[in-house]
Amino acid sequence: GDVLSESVIRLENVSYSYGDKQVLKDINFSIERGMFMGLVGPNGGGKTTLIKIILGLIKPDKGSIYLLDKPIETFKDWNRIGFVSQKANTFNKGFPATVFEVVAMGLTAKIGYLRFMRKKHKEKVLDAIEQVGLSDYAYHNIGNLSGGQQQRVFIARALVSEPKLLILDEPTVGIDYKNVERFYDLLHELNVKKNLTLLLVTHDTGAMTEHATNVACLNQTLHFHGKSEEYTALSAEYLSEIYGYPVQVIVHDHD
Numbered sequence: 001g002d003v004l005s006e007s008v009i010r011l012e013n014v015s016y017s018y019g020d021k022q023v024l025k026d027i028n029f030s031i032e033r034g035m036f037m038g039l040v041g042p043n044g045g046g047k048t049t050l051i052k053i054i055l056g057l058i059k060p061d062k063g064s065i066y067l068l069d070k071p072i073e074t075f076k077d078w079n080r081i082g083f084v085s086q087k088a089n090t091f092n093k094g095f096p097a098t099v100f101e102v103v104a105m106g107l108t109a110k111i112g113y114l115r116f117m118r119k120k121h122k123e124k125v126l127d128a129i130e131q132v133g134l135s136d137y138a139y140h141n142i143g144n145l146s147g148g149q150q151q152r153v154f155i156a157r158a159l160v161s162e163p164k165l166l167i168l169d170e171p172t173v174g175i176d177y178k179n180v181e182r183f184y185d186l187l188h189e190l191n192v193k194k195n196l197t198l199l200l201v202t203h204d205t206g207a208m209t210e211h212a213t214n215v216a217c218l219n220q221t222l223h224f225h226g227k228s229e230e231y232t233a234l235s236a237e238y239l240s241e242i243y244g245y246p247v248q249v250i251v252h253d254h255d
């Protein structure tokens, strides 16, 4: 493995306001290669805004951003950063595209419109489908899959361009408890076996802290940025202070 730690994301003194409402204040935040970072915090704490800044969708009022050690202003390797949004999970029954076709869309960003799909592209698509455990469904219509399976398809679509970092925004919303566990198992596997760096935005701190290596807790400022074990060791009182309302520390046990 790599001896030197390499930062995948680094934010220095980043601040952001919508009009005169300050949402982010002096954020210093980093994700090193191989981390599984859980980003948590109360509603309205600025998580989505931070993700938009990292994806280059909005510019901070001040501060610097580095992606894969390059200043965001000159960063070009956008296909190395995958993004799966909460709203991805919205295909209806009968939607006329197969799993294979949806995952193949992840390649078009890289090689342009696919008039001719070469064998190596087809293999990449099937490999990504295999990585999320959906090989048996490759030629099924996506609309006929469960919410949890559809979310896996979107992960596969992000994986097909071989990202170094995968950002997931509330990916477990609308997925039932049992499938949420399987979903976290998949993320854990991608993190450990494929050395994929993950940034997961979630309000589901219980299940997340079992699998994430690191946690950042955001409410305008970063109240916590460290190892997952250290976060779970924080007292309920301290977390309630950060959140502004009582928080129970729940650690799910499962074997």
Ligand code: ADP
Binding pocket: 018, 023, 041, 042, 043, 044, 045, 046, 047, 048, 049, 050
């Ligand atoms: P989170 O994702 O943690 O819930 P957000 O980044 O979505 O937090 O929002 C942070 C704050 O910024 C909230 O108070 C929200 O109302 C406000 N906000 C978000 N988007 C906008 C916008 N486009 N214009 C004005 N205020 C916004």
